Amino acid sequence: MPLGPARRIESVLEPVIPVVGDLVRRTPGTLSLAQGMVGWGPPPEVAAAMQAALGQPGRALDRYGSTWGEPELLEAARRKLLAINGLDLEGSALLITTGSNMAFQAIAQAICDPGSEVILPLPYYFNHVMAVQLAGGVAVPVAAGPIPDPGRLAAAITPRTRAIVTVSPNNPSGVVMPPERLTAINRLCAERGLFHISDEAYDVFVHGAVPHRSPGCASGSAAHTISLFSLSKAFGMAGWRLGYAAVPELLQPALAKVLDTVQICPPALCQRAGAAALKADPAWIAAQVARLRPGRQQLLAAVAAWQAEGLPVRLWAEPDGAFYGLLVIEGLGLSSDALMERLVLEHRVAAVSGRAFGFEHQDAPSGEARRCCVLRISYGMLAGPELSDALARLAEGLRRLRQRSEQ
Ligand SMILES: Cc1ncc(COP(=O)(O)O)c(C=O)c1O
Numbered sequence: 001m002p003l004g005p006a007r008r009i010e011s012v013l014e015p016v017i018p019v020v021g022d023l024v025r026r027t028p029g030t031l032s033l034a035q036g037m038v039g040w041g042p043p044p045e046v047a048a049a050m051q052a053a054l055g056q057p058g059r060a061l062d063r064y065g066s067t068w069g070e071p072e073l074l075e076a077a078r079r080k081l082l083a084i085n086g087l088d089l090e091g092s093a094l095l096i097t098t099g100s101n102m103a104f105q106a107i108a109q110a111i112c113d114p115g116s117e118v119i120l121p122l123p124y125y126f127n128h129v130m131a132v133q134l135a136g137g138v139a140v141p142v143a144a145g146p147i148p149d150p151g152r153l154a155a156a157i158t159p160r161t162r163a164i165v166t167v168s169p170n171n172p173s174g175v176v177m178p179p180e181r182l183t184a185i186n187r188l189c190a191e192r193g194l195f196h197i198s199d200e201a202y203d204v205f206v207h208g209a210v211p212h213r214s215p216g217c218a219s220g221s222a223a224h225t226i227s228l229f230s231l232s233k234a235f236g237m238a239g240w241r242l243g244y245a246a247v248p249e250l251l252q253p254a255l256a257k258v259l260d261t262v263q264i265c266p267p268a269l270c271q272r273a274g275a276a277a278l279k280a281d282p283a284w285i286a287a288q289v290a291r292l293r294p295g296r297q298q299l300l301a302a303v304a305a306w307q308a309e310g311l312p313v314r315l316w317a318e319p320d321g322a323f324y325g326l327l328v329i330e331g332l333g334l335s336s337d338a339l340m341e342r343l344v345l346e347h348r349v350a351a352v353s354g355r356a357f358g359f360e361h362q363d364a365p366s367g368e369a370r371r372c373c374v375l376r377i378s379y380g381m382l383a384g385p386e387l388s389d390a391l392a393r394l395a396e397g398l399r400r401l402r403q404r405s406e407q
Contacts, residue, residue, distance in 0.1 A: 012133040013126055016356035023344040031382060031390035034350040036171060038292070038323065038380045040236040042277055043284050049276030053269060061272075065265040067256055069096025069244070073271045076278035077244040081227070084282065085203065085214040091222040092246040095255065096274070098266050100201050100230035100243030105131045106262065107226055107247070110254035111162045111195060112137030118197075119156050119164045121148035123316075123326065123357035125171050125199065137162070141358045146175050146317035150184045154192070163195035163226075164188070169202040169212060169321025172357045172376035176206055176321035179213035186215035190224050195248070201230040204285055207296055208320030216246060223248055233322075233380075234285050235277040242266065242274040292323050295379035295387050299325050302391040311398055316374065323380035326354065329373045329398060333405040336360065339373040347397035349390050351375040 017034075024030045053061060068074065074094050081087045081094075097103040104127065112118070112135040120128055121144045129139040138160070144152040153164055166185055168177035182198070189196035198215050206212050216227040227246045232238035247255065296319065303325075306313050312330035319325035332339060336353040344350050354360070354374025382390055 030348045032350045043280035045276040046273045053272040061268045070271045073275040076275045087216040097243045098241040103245040106258040108135035109258045116162045117160045165197045167199040173317045174319025174324045176210045182215040197226045202322040327375045336373045343397045349393035
């Protein structure tokens, strides 16, 4: 056997973010509608907690800590999950991880045997697919509509299915799934003996009338519900790598094996920061999230103006949550990946190809992906004139590419 990576890695989805990052680096002056981050940093309490931590005598920060996280942060997470999310934690174990992706990865390792299936409503979050594949499982994308239809998810269940994943508010569509729908999916999982993995990285990012409600609120749901949260988005702490999760207690022994191996413990200093952030005034978070809303309005107004001008573009669904929208563009005669590349190299604006979220998967609805390009637009990092400039570059790129495709 020649030296090289394992063959099973070949079938793991390619990560898209490094591809966009490389295009942007090659094209100075690019404005990014690609990044899944917010423009703000942590609340002021975090800097104070860091100074206090570093000034403390002793070596607590230098030693390995508990696999599950430090008691102070676990307690802050528990309070937040009870007070803000209203989770039923009876029968749940809490854990802190180096980012929510780490929690998903550990869960995938803990629940997948070779060939185990995990159902992911389309569009999916690419790292979920990759984690399932890396764990030896099979990611089963299901076209169940922007607000996943439990009937269509149920039809995809087989004897090998282990879990159904939901992401609400959604990356990449921005959809906030109505509480009744998440409850119905949660019940379906309970009835069919499946885990419901509820990724709530964007739980506080709600801009429309539909509220976000954690499916783990339902009484008795803790036995089969895995609720995942992140400090990356709400607290602007993506680089600190902190997430927290509520998981069924029965998974604890398996998770202990995985987490002890892959992270030993989350970084001690970052956990001090996380505890300070979670104790920050909820009004601070609400004020940050409110700052995104003009950006969302700019996106909606831009799409309406493009449509009025005759550009064949539309939003795939109402972008009422997170800080994303999915743009469907007809008639360019390009793949979404090619469009992503041309927009950066020729128009200095970056957005993420819909392929990364499953739009060119063979199960994509009604062959739409073959005729259309799909792009994820993030308004998390840009605001005001810069966002207008980025949207104007995008529109100009689409006009030019359309003209070329008609020639
Ligand atoms: C749905 C979803 N889950 C998880 C993550 C990753 O979160 P973290 O930075 O906590 O690993 C992201 C990041 O974009 C996301 O969109």
